[in-house]
Amino acid sequence: xxxxxxxxxxAADNPGAFLGTDEAHAEGELDANDLEKVEQVLAxxxxxxxxxxxxxxxxxxxxxxxxxxxxxxxxxxxxxGSDESQVSGSVELVTRSC
Numbered sequence: 001x002x003x004x005x006x007x008x009x010x011a012a013d014n015p016g017a018f019l020g021t022d023e024a025h026a027e028g029e030l031d032a033n034d035l036e037k038v039e040q041v042l043a044x045x046x047x048x049x050x051x052x053x054x055x056x057x058x059x060x061x062x063x064x065x066x067x068x069x070x071x072x073x074x075x076x077x078x079x080x081g082s083d084e085s086q087v088s089g090s091v092e093l094v095t096r097s098c
Contacts, residue, residue: 001047002079008047009055009080010038020053055080 001008011017012024024030039049055076 002050003081004079006047007050007079008042009050009052009076010035010042011052015052015076015080016056018052019056020051050079 009015010021012021012030018024018027018029021030021035025032025035042049055074057075058072059075059078060072061078
């Protein structure tokens with residue numbers, strides 16, 4: 001879940017392990033029914049799901065953000081940051097809701 005509600009991103013594993021849910025599903029690492037349940041809970045909670053592959057694009061706007069990696073910050077850095085504790089806490093919240 002983003003620092004800017006109502007944005008959320010669903011990943012089959014850690015963010016970046018797959019380039020989106022389609023790739024994870026194709027490799028047998030994500031069940032379509034599980035994905036549907038998670039997306040339904042997010043939608044019912046007022047969240048908009050952003051595809052992970054879009055978040056890997058470079059963010060060219062003004063920023064004082066600290067970001068993980070080299071080069072320019074990405075949209076992931078802009079909306080979700082690189083704080084893994086925030087990500088894992090969000091996963092627990094969604095998992096408990098399903």
